[in-house]
Amino acid sequence: MDGNGRWAAQRAKQRWAGHAAGVEALKLVVEAAPLHGIDTLTVFAFSADNWRRPKAEISQLMGFFASFIGSETAQLIECGVRLSVIGRRDRLGPGIVAAIARAEAATAGGTTLHLRIAIDYSARAAILQAANMPAADVSRELTIEEFSLRLCGDLTTSDVDLIIRTSGEQRLSDFLLWEVAYAELHFTERLWPDFGPQDLALALHDYATRDRRFGAIPEQVSAVECAEPKSLSAHPR
Ligand code: IPE
Numbered sequence: 170m171d172g173n174g175r176w177a178a179q180r181a182k183q184r185w186a187g188h189a190a191g192v193e194a195l196k197l198v199v200e201a202a203p204l205h206g207i208d209t210l211t212v213f214a215f216s217a218d219n220w221r222r223p224k225a226e227i228s229q230l231m232g233f234f235a236s237f238i239g240s241e242t243a244q245l246i247e248c249g250v251r252l253s254v255i256g257r258r259d260r261l262g263p264g265i266v267a268a269i270a271r272a273e274a275a276t277a278g279g280t281t282l283h284l285r286i287a288i289d290y291s292a293r294a295a296i297l298q299a300a301n302m303p304a305a306d307v308s309r310e311l312t313i314e315e316f317s318l319r320l321c322g323d324l325t326t327s328d329v330d331l332i333i334r335t336s337g338e339q340r341l342s343d344f345l346l347w348e349v350a351y352a353e354l355h356f357t358e359r360l361w362p363d364f365g366p367q368d369l370a371l372a373l374h375d376y377a378t379r380d381r382r383f384g385a386i387p388e389q390v391s392a393v394e395c396a397e398p399k400s401l402s403a404h405p406r
Protein backbone atom coordinates (compact mmCIF):
# COMPACT_ATOMS: atom_id res chain seq x y z
CA MET A 170 0.00 0.00 0.00
CA ASP A 171 2.70 2.43 -1.06
CA GLY A 172 2.41 6.07 -2.01
CA ASN A 173 0.40 7.61 0.83
CA GLY A 174 3.04 10.25 1.56
CA ARG A 175 3.40 11.28 -2.09
CA TRP A 176 -0.38 11.41 -2.45
CA ALA A 177 -0.52 13.85 0.47
CA ALA A 178 2.42 15.92 -0.83
CA GLN A 179 0.73 16.30 -4.23
CA ARG A 180 -2.20 17.90 -2.41
CA ALA A 181 -0.06 19.99 -0.07
CA LYS A 182 -1.40 17.95 2.82
CA GLN A 183 0.41 16.33 5.72
CA ARG A 184 1.47 12.70 5.48
CA TRP A 185 -1.20 11.53 7.92
CA ALA A 186 -3.86 12.70 5.45
CA GLY A 187 -2.34 10.30 2.90
CA HIS A 188 -2.49 7.47 5.42
CA ALA A 189 -6.12 8.32 6.20
CA ALA A 190 -6.96 8.20 2.49
CA GLY A 191 -5.03 4.93 2.27
CA VAL A 192 -7.31 3.37 4.89
CA GLU A 193 -10.36 4.33 2.80
CA ALA A 194 -8.75 2.76 -0.28
CA LEU A 195 -8.15 -0.43 1.67
CA LYS A 196 -11.83 -0.67 2.63
CA LEU A 197 -12.88 -0.52 -1.03
CA VAL A 198 -10.33 -3.10 -2.12
CA VAL A 199 -11.35 -5.48 0.67
CA GLU A 200 -14.94 -5.15 -0.51
CA ALA A 201 -14.04 -5.73 -4.17
CA ALA A 202 -11.55 -8.61 -3.78
CA PRO A 203 -14.03 -11.45 -3.12
CA LEU A 204 -16.16 -10.33 -6.07
CA HIS A 205 -13.20 -11.39 -8.24
CA GLY A 206 -12.80 -14.75 -6.53
CA ILE A 207 -9.85 -13.66 -4.39
CA ASP A 208 -9.87 -15.72 -1.20
CA THR A 209 -6.74 -14.34 0.47
CA LEU A 210 -5.56 -10.73 0.43
CA THR A 211 -2.38 -9.75 2.25
CA VAL A 212 -1.61 -6.06 2.60
CA PHE A 213 1.71 -4.68 3.80
CA ALA A 214 0.81 -1.96 6.28
CA PHE A 215 4.02 -1.53 8.29
CA SER A 216 7.36 -3.17 7.74
CA ALA A 217 9.97 -3.94 10.36
CA ASP A 218 12.04 -1.21 8.69
CA ASN A 219 9.27 1.37 9.02
CA TRP A 220 10.36 1.83 12.66
CA ARG A 221 12.99 4.12 11.12
CA ARG A 222 10.29 6.73 10.47
CA PRO A 223 9.76 9.69 12.79
CA LYS A 224 8.07 8.78 16.07
CA ALA A 225 5.10 11.02 15.35
CA GLU A 226 4.34 9.31 12.03
CA ILE A 227 4.73 5.86 13.59
CA SER A 228 2.22 6.69 16.28
CA GLN A 229 -0.21 8.10 13.72
CA LEU A 230 0.11 4.90 11.69
CA MET A 231 -0.42 2.73 14.77
CA GLY A 232 -3.48 4.82 15.56
CA PHE A 233 -4.87 4.19 12.07
CA PHE A 234 -4.23 0.46 12.36
CA ALA A 235 -5.88 0.22 15.77
CA SER A 236 -8.89 2.23 14.67
CA PHE A 237 -9.29 0.29 11.40
CA ILE A 238 -9.04 -3.03 13.22
CA GLY A 239 -11.39 -1.93 16.00
CA SER A 240 -14.00 0.00 14.05
CA GLU A 241 -14.14 -2.32 11.03
CA THR A 242 -14.61 -5.57 12.95
CA ALA A 243 -18.42 -5.50 12.76
CA GLN A 244 -18.32 -4.74 9.04
CA LEU A 245 -15.75 -7.50 8.45
CA ILE A 246 -17.94 -10.02 10.27
CA GLU A 247 -20.96 -8.94 8.24
CA CYS A 248 -19.03 -9.43 4.99
CA GLY A 249 -17.59 -12.78 6.09
CA VAL A 250 -14.03 -11.47 6.22
CA ARG A 251 -11.57 -13.24 8.47
CA LEU A 252 -8.86 -10.89 9.70
CA SER A 253 -5.35 -11.97 10.64
CA VAL A 254 -2.36 -9.84 11.44
CA ILE A 255 1.09 -11.16 10.55
CA GLY A 256 4.39 -9.86 11.87
CA ARG A 257 5.88 -9.31 15.30
CA ARG A 258 3.62 -8.27 18.14
CA ASP A 259 6.17 -7.77 20.90
CA ARG A 260 7.11 -4.27 19.71
CA LEU A 261 3.49 -3.07 19.36
CA GLY A 262 1.65 -1.22 22.11
CA PRO A 263 -0.67 -3.22 24.38
CA GLY A 264 -3.76 -1.41 23.05
CA ILE A 265 -3.24 -2.45 19.45
CA VAL A 266 -2.18 -5.97 20.45
CA ALA A 267 -5.45 -6.37 22.34
CA ALA A 268 -7.46 -4.92 19.44
CA ILE A 269 -5.81 -7.38 17.04
CA ALA A 270 -6.54 -10.34 19.31
CA ARG A 271 -10.19 -9.27 19.70
CA ALA A 272 -10.69 -8.76 15.95
CA GLU A 273 -8.97 -12.03 15.04
CA ALA A 274 -11.17 -13.95 17.47
CA ALA A 275 -14.36 -12.16 16.42
CA THR A 276 -13.78 -12.67 12.68
CA ALA A 277 -12.36 -16.21 12.90
CA GLY A 278 -15.47 -17.71 11.29
CA GLY A 279 -15.26 -15.58 8.12
CA THR A 280 -15.05 -17.62 4.92
CA THR A 281 -15.57 -15.04 2.14
CA LEU A 282 -12.11 -13.49 2.32
CA HIS A 283 -9.03 -13.96 4.47
CA LEU A 284 -7.62 -10.47 4.97
CA ARG A 285 -4.09 -10.50 6.32
CA ILE A 286 -2.54 -7.25 7.46
CA ALA A 287 1.23 -7.26 7.81
CA ILE A 288 2.33 -5.05 10.71
CA ASP A 289 5.94 -4.95 11.95
CA TYR A 290 6.56 -7.58 9.31
CA SER A 291 9.82 -8.74 7.73
CA ALA A 292 9.82 -11.78 5.48
CA ARG A 293 13.44 -12.54 6.26
CA ALA A 294 12.80 -12.37 10.00
CA ALA A 295 9.77 -14.66 9.60
CA ILE A 296 11.81 -17.16 7.57
CA LEU A 297 14.60 -17.06 10.13
CA GLN A 298 12.15 -17.64 12.97
CA ALA A 299 10.66 -20.65 11.17
CA ALA A 300 14.14 -22.01 10.44
CA ASN A 301 15.10 -21.71 14.10
CA MET A 302 12.05 -23.58 15.42
CA PRO A 303 13.16 -26.77 17.14
CA ALA A 304 12.48 -29.78 14.93
CA ALA A 305 10.29 -32.59 16.21
CA ASP A 306 12.39 -35.08 14.30
CA VAL A 307 16.04 -34.11 13.91
CA SER A 308 16.92 -37.31 12.08
CA ARG A 309 15.66 -36.00 8.72
CA GLU A 310 15.45 -32.73 6.78
CA LEU A 311 12.25 -30.72 6.45
CA THR A 312 10.31 -30.80 3.20
CA ILE A 313 9.23 -27.59 1.46
CA GLU A 314 5.65 -28.25 2.54
CA GLU A 315 6.66 -28.76 6.17
CA PHE A 316 8.67 -25.55 6.13
CA SER A 317 5.72 -23.68 4.57
CA LEU A 318 3.55 -24.95 7.40
CA ARG A 319 6.01 -23.70 9.98
CA LEU A 320 6.27 -20.32 8.33
CA CYS A 321 2.66 -19.70 7.36
CA GLY A 322 0.72 -21.75 9.89
CA ASP A 323 -1.44 -23.21 7.16
CA LEU A 324 -0.91 -24.06 3.52
CA THR A 325 -3.70 -21.78 2.23
CA THR A 326 -1.39 -18.77 2.65
CA SER A 327 1.88 -20.35 1.55
CA ASP A 328 1.66 -19.54 -2.17
CA VAL A 329 0.92 -16.03 -3.39
CA ASP A 330 -0.45 -15.82 -6.94
CA LEU A 331 -0.16 -12.10 -7.55
CA ILE A 332 1.77 -9.21 -6.05
CA ILE A 333 0.53 -5.70 -6.76
CA ARG A 334 3.07 -2.99 -6.12
CA THR A 335 1.72 0.55 -6.18
CA SER A 336 3.33 3.99 -6.59
CA GLY A 337 5.78 3.03 -9.31
CA GLU A 338 8.20 1.16 -7.04
CA GLN A 339 9.57 -2.09 -8.38
CA ARG A 340 10.98 -4.11 -5.53
CA LEU A 341 9.79 -6.64 -2.97
CA SER A 342 11.06 -4.84 0.15
CA ASP A 343 11.18 -7.94 2.38
CA PHE A 344 7.55 -8.90 1.77
CA LEU A 345 6.47 -12.59 1.70
CA LEU A 346 9.75 -13.72 0.16
CA TRP A 347 9.14 -17.45 0.56
CA GLU A 348 5.49 -17.27 -0.48
CA VAL A 349 6.08 -15.36 -3.73
CA ALA A 350 8.24 -18.06 -5.34
CA TYR A 351 5.85 -18.25 -8.31
CA ALA A 352 3.88 -15.04 -7.87
CA GLU A 353 3.13 -12.87 -10.87
CA LEU A 354 4.17 -9.24 -10.37
CA HIS A 355 2.02 -6.27 -11.30
CA PHE A 356 3.43 -2.77 -11.09
CA THR A 357 1.30 0.34 -11.21
CA GLU A 358 2.10 4.03 -10.96
CA ARG A 359 -1.12 4.55 -8.99
CA LEU A 360 -0.49 5.87 -5.48
CA TRP A 361 -2.19 3.65 -2.90
CA PRO A 362 -4.90 6.16 -1.83
CA ASP A 363 -5.97 6.37 -5.49
CA PHE A 364 -5.90 2.61 -5.99
CA GLY A 365 -9.51 1.54 -6.38
CA PRO A 366 -11.61 -1.43 -7.45
CA GLN A 367 -11.03 -0.51 -11.10
CA ASP A 368 -7.26 -0.77 -10.58
CA LEU A 369 -7.75 -4.14 -8.93
CA ALA A 370 -9.76 -5.29 -11.94
CA LEU A 371 -6.98 -4.03 -14.22
CA ALA A 372 -4.32 -5.91 -12.24
CA LEU A 373 -6.39 -9.08 -12.42
CA HIS A 374 -6.87 -8.61 -16.14
CA ASP A 375 -3.08 -8.28 -16.48
CA TYR A 376 -2.69 -11.43 -14.35
CA ALA A 377 -5.10 -13.33 -16.57
CA THR A 378 -2.87 -12.67 -19.58
CA ARG A 379 0.13 -14.33 -17.91
CA ASP A 380 1.20 -17.78 -18.97
CA ARG A 381 1.85 -19.61 -15.69
CA ARG A 382 3.81 -22.75 -16.37
CA PHE A 383 5.40 -23.36 -12.95
CA GLY A 384 8.47 -24.60 -14.77
CA ALA A 385 6.53 -27.04 -16.93
CA ILE A 386 5.73 -26.78 -20.62
CA PRO A 387 2.28 -25.31 -21.47
CA GLU A 388 0.31 -28.50 -22.21
CA GLN A 389 1.29 -30.02 -18.86
CA VAL A 390 -0.24 -27.27 -16.74
CA SER A 391 -3.85 -27.84 -15.79
CA ALA A 392 -6.45 -25.22 -16.65
CA VAL A 393 -7.25 -24.92 -12.93
CA GLU A 394 -3.78 -23.62 -12.10
CA CYS A 395 -4.01 -21.00 -14.82
CA ALA A 396 -7.36 -19.73 -13.62
CA GLU A 397 -8.04 -16.74 -11.42
CA PRO A 398 -5.64 -15.76 -8.63
CA LYS A 399 -6.68 -16.87 -5.18
CA SER A 400 -4.06 -15.11 -3.19
CA LEU A 401 -3.21 -11.52 -3.70
CA SER A 402 -0.83 -9.12 -2.09
CA ALA A 403 -0.82 -5.38 -2.12
CA HIS A 404 2.42 -3.82 -1.14
CA PRO A 405 3.41 -0.72 0.86
CA ARG A 406 6.65 1.23 1.24
C1 IPE B 1 2.83 3.62 2.58
O1 IPE B 1 2.93 4.92 2.14
C2 IPE B 1 2.32 3.53 3.98
C3 IPE B 1 3.19 2.84 4.94
C4 IPE B 1 4.42 2.46 4.79
C5 IPE B 1 2.59 2.58 6.20
P1 IPE B 1 4.27 5.74 2.38
O2 IPE B 1 4.16 6.43 3.68
O3 IPE B 1 5.46 4.86 2.24
O4 IPE B 1 4.17 6.77 1.19
P2 IPE B 1 5.35 7.37 0.33
O5 IPE B 1 6.22 6.26 -0.15
O6 IPE B 1 6.09 8.32 1.21
O7 IPE B 1 4.65 8.07 -0.79
Ligand code: MG
Nearest residue numbers: 171172405406
Ligand atom coordinates in the same frame (compact mmCIF):
# COMPACT_ATOMS: atom_id res chain seq x y z
MG1 MG C 1 6.72 4.47 0.66
